[in-house]
Amino acid sequence: MYKRILVPLDGSHNAELALKDGIALASKFSAKLFLLAVADTPRIVAYGVGLGPKSNLFDDVTDRAQNLLDAAQKQAAQSGVDAKTILRDGNPKSVIAHDVPEEEKIDLIMIGKSGRDALERFLVGSTTDYVVRHAKCDIQIIRDRD
Amino acid sequence: MMYDKILVPLDQSHNADLALRHAIGLAKKFDSKLYLINVVDTERIAMYGTGMGYVDLTQDLRKQAKELLANRMEEVKSAGVAGEAILESGNPKATIAKTAPARYDIDLIVMGKSGTDALERIFIGSTTAYVVRHTDTNVLVIADDGEDE
Known part of the structure; x- marks a missing residue:
């Protein structure tokens, strides 16, 4: 049923749950996992002006994202699941909903419910909402049941 | 892990049948039980059908729903999957998002992306959007396959 499963990671608890279920599904279907972290450059530019040299802030965010991906890849490997890590700059909504699914021919996105912060959710709706509305493949929305 | 009980909301749409087919595939893989549900929208009927016609x-609608559920249960059984049909009356959105998952201890809801009517097919059905937000x-939202009803 599913051969190429995408899990976007942002360090949130629900994204961790999505990763756990993504690994389990990939193992069951002998699918390949695609682990994605997006360094949100428009936001960094919006908030980061005047905070110091731009490049340091970019490096910081990029390092954190890469660590997140490496840890997730290791977790997948422990369950015998092959995972590719993808680190991108840009707007998370379009990267998760359009760019990576099209490039990697993704058939299922496993995404945590409202991974982003409360303020953005209030203002423009969450990344998850956007992905559910706009992605062309199947999507599973994961949340903490407790 | 992880899908013991899967809820599949059914209506007369092609997308609901698509979702059912996916759910059957998952159920085979995970040895899950499927709960097929149809909710007769009594609130909507009350709006249009005041007076004698209501009953x-x-x-x-209940008779149609029963036939639909019986028909789809055949599909589930012939795939060798355990299933149960649920016929409810009330508000479909709230029933699918909250009441039914709690009552049947559901692990996963599988539904089609678009609704039955043409306007909803443009983006995402209002029931699906509601359930994603509130449950x-x-x-698991199943993408459209581009086929018409």
Whole structure:
């Protein structure tokens, strides 16, 4: 049923749950996992002006994202699941909903419910909402049941 | 892990049948039980059908829903999957998002992306959008396959 499963990671608890279920599904279907972290450059530019040299802030965010991906890849490997890590700059909504699914021919996105912060959710709706509305493949929305 | 009980909301749409086919595939893989549900929208009927017609219309819709569920249960059984049919009356959105998952201890809701009517097909059905926002259960949204009803 599913051969190429995408899990976007942002360090949130629900994204961790999505990763756990993504690994389990990939193992069951002998699918390949695609682990994605997006360094949100428009936001960094919006908030980061005047905070110091731009490049340091970019490096910081990029390092954190890469660590997140490496840890997730290791977790997948422990369950015998092959995972590719993808680190991108840009707007998370379009990267998760359009760019990576099209490039990697993704058939299922496993995404945590409202991974982003409360303020953005209030203002423009969450990344998850956007992905559910706009992605062309199947999507599973994961949340903490407790 | 992880899908013991899967809820599949059914209506007369092609997308609901697509979701059912996916759910059957998952159930085979995970040895899950499927709960097929149809909710007769009594609130909507009350809006349009005041007066004598109300009871008849409700009974008609319940009869249609029963036939739909029985028909789809055959599909589930012939795939060798355990299933149960649930016929409810009330608000479909709230029933699918909250009441039914709690009552049947559902692990996953599988539903089609678009609704039955043409306007909803443009983006995402209002029931699906509501359920994704409001349920505490995991939801698998099945993409349209581009085929018409």
